[in-house]
Amino acid sequence: MNLQAIRSIYLFEMARFFRTLMQSFISPVISTSLYFVVFGTAIGSRIESVEGVGYGAFIVPGLIMLSVMTQATSNASFGIYFPKFIGTIYELLSAPVSFLEITVGYVGAAATKAMFIGIVILATSFLFVDFTIQHPLAMIAFLTLTCLSFSLLGFIIGIWAGNFEQLQLIPLLIITPLVFLGGSFYSVSMLPPIWQTITMFNPVVYLISGFRWSFFGTADVSIGLSLFAITVFTGICLAVIAWIFRTGWRIRQ
Amino acid sequence: MTTIVDVCGLTKRYDGGFEALKNVDLSIAQGEIIALLGPNGAGKTTLISTICGITRATEGTVTIGGHDNVTEFRAARNLVGLVPQEINLEPFEKVINTVRFSRGLFGKAPNDAYLEKVLRSLSLWDKKDSKIMELSGGMKRRVLIAKALSHEPRVLFLDEPTAGVDVELRKDMWDVVADLKKDGVTIILTTHYIEEAEAIADRIGVIAKGEILLVENKDDLMTRMGQKTLKVDLATPVTTIPDVLKDYDLVIEGDGLLYSYDTKTDRTGITGLLADLQKAGLKMTDLQTRQSSLEEIFVSLVAQREDAA
Numbered sequence: 089m090n091l092q093a094i095r096s097i098y099l100f101e102m103a104r105f106f107r108t109l110m111q112s113f114i115s116p117v118i119s120t121s122l123y124f125v126v127f128g129t130a131i132g133s134r135i136e137s138v139e140g141v142g143y144g145a146f147i148v149p150g151l152i153m154l155s156v157m158t159q160a161t162s163n164a165s166f167g168i169y170f171p172k173f174i175g176t177i178y179e180l181l182s183a184p185v186s187f188l189e190i191t192v193g194y195v196g197a198a199a200t201k202a203m204f205i206g207i208v209i210l211a212t213s214f215l216f217v218d219f220t221i222q223h224p225l226a227m228i229a230f231l232t233l234t235c236l237s238f239s240l241l242g243f244i245i246g247i248w249a250g251n252f253e254q255l256q257l258i259p260l261l262i263i264t265p266l267v268f269l270g271g272s273f274y275s276v277s278m279l280p281p282i283w284q285t286i287t288m289f290n291p292v293v294y295l296i297s298g299f300r301w302s303f304f305g306t307a308d309v310s311i312g313l314s315l316f317a318i319t320v321f322t323g324i325c326l327a328v329i330a331w332i333f334r335t336g337w338r339i340r341q
Numbered sequence: 342m343t344t345i346v347d348v349c350g351l352t353k354r355y356d357g358g359f360e361a362l363k364n365v366d367l368s369i370a371q372g373e374i375i376a377l378l379g380p381n382g383a384g385k386t387t388l389i390s391t392i393c394g395i396t397r398a399t400e401g402t403v404t405i406g407g408h409d410n411v412t413e414f415r416a417a418r419n420l421v422g423l424v425p426q427e428i429n430l431e432p433f434e435k436v437i438n439t440v441r442f443s444r445g446l447f448g449k450a451p452n453d454a455y456l457e458k459v460l461r462s463l464s465l466w467d468k469k470d471s472k473i474m475e476l477s478g479g480m481k482r483r484v485l486i487a488k489a490l491s492h493e494p495r496v497l498f499l500d501e502p503t504a505g506v507d508v509e510l511r512k513d514m515w516d517v518v519a520d521l522k523k524d525g526v527t528i529i530l531t532t533h534y535i536e537e538a539e540a541i542a543d544r545i546g547v548i549a550k551g552e553i554l555l556v557e558n559k560d561d562l563m564t565r566m567g568q569k570t571l572k573v574d575l576a577t578p579v580t581t582i583p584d585v586l587k588d589y590d591l592v593i594e595g596d597g598l599l600y601s602y603d604t605k606t607d608r609t610g611i612t613g614l615l616a617d618l619q620k621a622g623l624k625m626t627d628l629q630t631r632q633s634s635l636e637e638i639f640v641s642l643v644a645q646r647e648d649a650a
């Protein structure tokens with residue numbers, strides 16, 4: 089295992105993040121505040137509570153998930169796409185590193201950045217609403233797993249993408265809708281029965297539900313199912329990456 | 342002589358089906374400097390990329406230091422530094438950080454003292470905190486070299502290292518190469534400048550259309566390439582060569598005479614020829630010399646090859 093290489097990739101990627109630290113910090117703070125103003129205050133004042141939780145607090149886990157999933161995906165996809173685009177990938181390909189090490193470096197950095205943003209949003213939320221986290225350890229575990237698995241997904245997208253449009257395409261066309269329709273801002277039980285059934289095919293529902301359970305102890309689906317879903321999702325991403333590694337798909341001609 | 346890089350039956354077919362390398366065999370000795378020459382599109386970069394693991398071989402094998410570059414890629418690549426032809430650098434990063442990154446990627450523990458030495462030898466030390474995008478083209482190329490040297494390679498591939506580098510720095514670069522050779526580093530470089538190959542290489546390989554046409558000791562090849570011609574324009578054209586000039590290898594061409602000679606011999610015969618021209622009463626209006634270009638030599642080599650086939 090070339091640990092030195094993992095460390096180098098990780099630090100190099102994090103340096104990009106630190107160069108734009110203010111941007112990385114301010115944009116989640118602003119967007120979270122806007123969500124609270126619009127959803128929490130304007131709309132939330134009409135909604136008493138969802139499953140015994142005030143609406144303002146209820147949307148916090150969904151809000152964090154929304155940002156974390158999109159950030160993890162876009163960070164990781166950009167992280168590996170950029171070297172491909174500017175040509176510096178030659179160095180990764182000619183270095184004594186395995187694809188596993190490359191993946192750990194890039195995905196680790198992308199997950200760290202997403203985690204950071206998730207924590208900033210959580211901290212900002214405390215400024216607007218009052219709540220306690222019932223299962224903090226489970227919360228951290230869910231957050232970490234989500235950061236990791238969506239960074240893996242982003243990594244795959246970054247390898248697949250042949251241009252910047254494709255890089256934006258999947259997050260825009262698939263992830264954002266799935267997250268919005270995955271119960272970020274509502275409980276699945278608020279939907280008509282037919283939609284409740286359809287929603288169950290959305291994998292994001294399980295992640296948000298599990299994450300919300302760690303906050304409030306209530307969930308749309310059982311916590312076991314949530315854990316199972318995220319494990320399966322991570323497993324699929326890992327399998328795809330292993331295949332890319334074996335075949336050199338889109339990387340090594 | 343120990344072989345450090347051994348290329349055996351290497352064929353590279355790109356996805357579109359284009360065969361960029363055709364059954365190439367090449368054996369590179371430890372500590373030598375070999376220059377690969379060849380026209381654009383000959384396959385030089387493809388050969389280097391395949392040895393370094395950037396592209397996959399379609400057929401054939403490559404070993405570096407006795408290690409197969411696919412099955413034992415770690416051991417093989419540990420020995421190799423690569424300076425690519427294209428300037429590929431992260432524009433927003435500082436010079437020192439990109440160089441540190443390269444060292445780490447090759448699994449070497451941080452060593453800023455060594456990196457300082459490398460940057461100084463490439464006259465980049467005062468630019469270490471500049472962002473890449475603030476550097477000139479020639480500086481960027483030297484950053485690529487610094488990155489390749491940062492992990493102390495035993496085999497160094499330089500793909501057109503001096504393209505776009507000014508004359509003075511080109512000389513500096515040759516010194517860097519000479520120093521590396523002194524340390525026992527094996528160097529494979531490609532170039533379009535024949536003087537460059539002449540100045541630093543021990544052996545020269547000529548490659549065209551994906552095939553190695555020859556690999557030869559530089560001195561032997563240079564003698565062959567040393568043919569030059571002198572064209573003498575005459576005020577009054579002649580139809581036959583005067584008797585005084587019979588001993589010279591002269592042909593009549595247009596309004597003048599064409600003299601072929603060898604630059605590598607002690608006596609080119611030019612002084613004598615000029616004196617004898619005057620004796621013959623011929624009035625010269627102009628003189629031109631020309632040397633067969635590398636390109637012409639490729640063409641004639643390829644032509645010979647095709648005739649033989």
Ligand SMILES: Nc1ncnc2c1ncn2[C@@H]1O[C@H](COP(=O)(O)OP(=O)(O)OP(=O)(O)O)[C@@H](O)[C@H]1O
Pocket residue numbers: 341355356357359361379380381382383384385386387388426
């Ligand atoms: N990725 C690729 N896909 C398809 N064909 C390629 C690819 N890369 C190179 N080629 C083709 O392979 C041939 C050899 O290219 P290569 O870059 O190895 O030439 P070269 O000798 O380095 O030329 P130059 O002196 O211009 O750098 C060319 O005909 C080129 O078009």
Ligand SMILES: [Mg+2]
Pocket residue numbers: 385386387426500
């Ligand atoms: Mg080339």
